[in-house]
Amino acid sequence: MGGYMAAKKYKLEQQFSEDAAQEAIRGKIFTGVAIFVNGYTRPTAEELKQIMLQHGGTYHQYKSQVTTHVIASNLPDSKVRQLKEQSKVVRPEWVTDSLAAGRLLDYRKYLLCPLQPRGQAQLNFPSARRYVSDFTAASHSHSGEFEVVQNAIQYFLWPTYFLQHFGVLQSDTVGKLLKKRSQNTEIVYGWKEHLKSSSVIPIKSHMIQPAQEPARLASDDNFLSEFYSNSRLHHISTMGAAFKQYVGRLRSANSGHFPGLDRLRARKSCSDDDLLSGCTAICQYPDAISKALKIVVLPVSRSIWVRSMAGGAIGVVMHVDMDCFFVSVGLRARPHLRGLPVAVTHARGNPSAHSSSSSRKQEYDCYRQRLEKKLGEAAAARPSRIDGLDEGSSMSEVASCSYEARQAGIKNGMFLGAALKLCPNLRTIPYDFEAYQQVSYSLYDTVAEYTLDIEAVSCDEMFVDCTELLHQAGVAPLEFATVLRGEIEERTGCTASTGFGGNALLARLATRRAKPDGQFVLATSEVERFMEDIEVSDLPDVGHRIANPFACDITCQTVQNNDVLSQSYEEDIKVGPLTGEHIYQVEGRVCDSAFSTYNETMQRASSALIRFGLRFEDNSLVVHLDASYMVYDTIKLQHRVKSVRSGRRVVCLQVVVISPSIPSSSKKYGAYGICYEFHYFSNLQQHSVKVHTKSATFYQTINDGLLRELNLLPDFLMNIALKMGTLSPSVEGKSFNILSKGCGILPKTLDCTYATFGIIADVMHTGGMHIAPVLVETEHAVVKILVLGTDNIRLTEFDILALPEGHSIERIITQHHCQRDTNFKFSIYIYWYFVDFFETSSGYFGHRKTKMGVFCLSTCLNPGGTVAENLCSVWLSLSLKYELVTKLQFTLMTFTGNMFTGKVDLCSLLAPYIVPCIFAFAKVSVVLKAMCSISAFFHFVLLKTCSNRSLNSFFGGPDNNTLSYETRKKSDNSI
DNA sequence: ATCCTCCCCTAC
């Protein structure tokens, strides 16, 4: 275990010395050169990076628009084609020879592929202005039938956007090459041949409406619905989102009565002392931290905090997960299979079911190539899912397998063929998605009888904050677990396992120990020992890509050997400070993950893309197919987006293109052999557009834009889809957490450098635990007014303390910045800085960054009032209506940058304290110093339903709050 | 200095 950390440390030290070396810049022969290294090279990517850094060049981790040269020693043709032409693909000798020569040599002698086109093709785009206004005009001619889709399509078709962003295709490289390839008869015939023999659903012309007519949904509605109804991944994804929503709905409808609690109370059997020790065993923090917390807390409201923090207890988190979920559900109707190895699959595992076993080998080849494309040469050495499979083996995936099957080594996600090799008498049962959903509802409903402090994870899994519940019911964690699991099994016929811990990560790890059909409490005192048995790869969110460099023994043993090290690290992904901290928990034997149980954000992205079986029969149809499929997706998106309320939007067009060099395609994946995927992004901040999805113009636009301007040969287009992201809840959204990372008007991350602030690091060492010290100088607390557009996009901001007294907010805003005719709303925004210390003595996590603690009141205020009046009204309103804010979540940051989080109820007693406290904070009062001296910062979390109406009634109603006007959008649209 | 964009990665 120490090995990988040694390796990690070595790596970071190298990084640091590189940085130092960079300071002394030598010759600058590579000035203006920006390289990206693709695949294996000699010298290695790491060495090339060094050369670049030391000689004036730039090294890119990923290929980007400004990459001037791609360095590669050996690339498949398809990859060369994929690289855009401006980045000349050259051999690494160009760099080394130039270095040796002391000057930049002509790269053309070092081109990897002589076929590379030289000049940049000029594309003749119509002007953006005309393009958009044409589209708008066409849309308006169908008034009354508009789909109010906040739709990206036209922006993808906006030629200047392509020019700027679509390097790969727009530069004509791939387009031309694809075309060239298609003229190669062998390829074309191969492709057609394949199409005939494959199981692709061919799209017939009669399925397609003429472009002039209003078209319906997807080209082949049957295929789409059939696929979706059989796709397990689609189901679990959809159900996951649905249950997150469901919890929110339960919470809004909650009457405050929890029948489960009464049942628990009735059977209360343990004494208060037992209870207390049961809970504190889980969540007691080291003395130093408990003490520190009390320092913060006690001045605010002694009684509340003392109750919540009895014995230093912060919280008890429970994780619940159904045991082999799909199998358990399936076994309810098949009791005779209980105790046997069982798996849920589509195929029945009958080898004779394959008609042509000869294609199996081809299938495996294809699979291997995919892996290679994804992982590079390393794929060959890595164990893969097709190892040991033969002609008769089924490649149907095992969605879930029973614990008897797991004893044979079978795992979820394996191919059935491989599973049968491990366990020939494995029994397979079919999917039953409806039943899964019903059981899921029962599971959630059961837990919801006890508490609604639930964070849904998936259809079979959730986190539950039990702190309050256990205290109220007076039961110990294990007793609650017994009752709850009994009820779940009774109601669903399936078993669940639960784990308890002081935070979500520990709870999750505890569940793993508890399975199957068990429960496990991970006491604080046990954590260190427990973590000894945890591998890096056992941590959630650490998959093979992140774990690999740490898990690989060879790497660890060869730390001393430069060559081997750099080679084995060459392919590693970068581990940043956050991932590093996450991993550190294993080495440090600590688990103080800042996982929040209350990530109560709304859905912020939505997308749909099938990478299976969807193909086109002939070129003439592809346009219609594209269009209709896109319409399908758009509607699907629209439907979902309506329910999540989009504020800021980023839309992405995904285009799947089959690899031109590999005409033979995978049968398993329904002709999706080896594909390339392109993502084209567009930002819709300023543009809410109505798109008439049924007009002929719509199709024409897609036709022109996608196929002509992308110069994409239809033969190779597999699929296209839309993806909407960065959707943010609007003020009137229900049940939202305004402080969630990346949510709403708050930026996702805020970077400031350590050096910016004159911070005194007065380190306390207490009981072996480093506590972050005095962090904040008083002047670093800031109160701002944020001015937002109606779409929640920030227009401008003002520092309140720097504003003149006595002016109304409205006047300040209009005077300073915004046009009088601009529609806006505003909120008050309070924040302060703190230091994010990382362990530096060991050298592991040397990045020092400050982050920002944020407190935000994103509510409608009175624009006619002065700043002071508004602050006052916020305070009063909150005090009067304290139910609005029901939970206070706080975070304590330790010296190592780890965080402890906790939360307490806000009650009438506390609210009057906490609000002035915050403002005092912002106003640089004594309280600020007191609180900051132990480096805590607070998050307010609006957990309770917070409807627009209730907000308005608190803060004066919408009419007072929003200045009217209307012209901004319009003028933006007519660009 | 911070924001924005694009990408990779992970989980169920």
Place this chain on the structure above:
DNA sequence: TAAGGTAGGGGAGGAT
């Protein structure tokens, strides 16, 4: 036959 969908976090680096 088989049905490899999706949301969300992290990281790098250019844009502003």
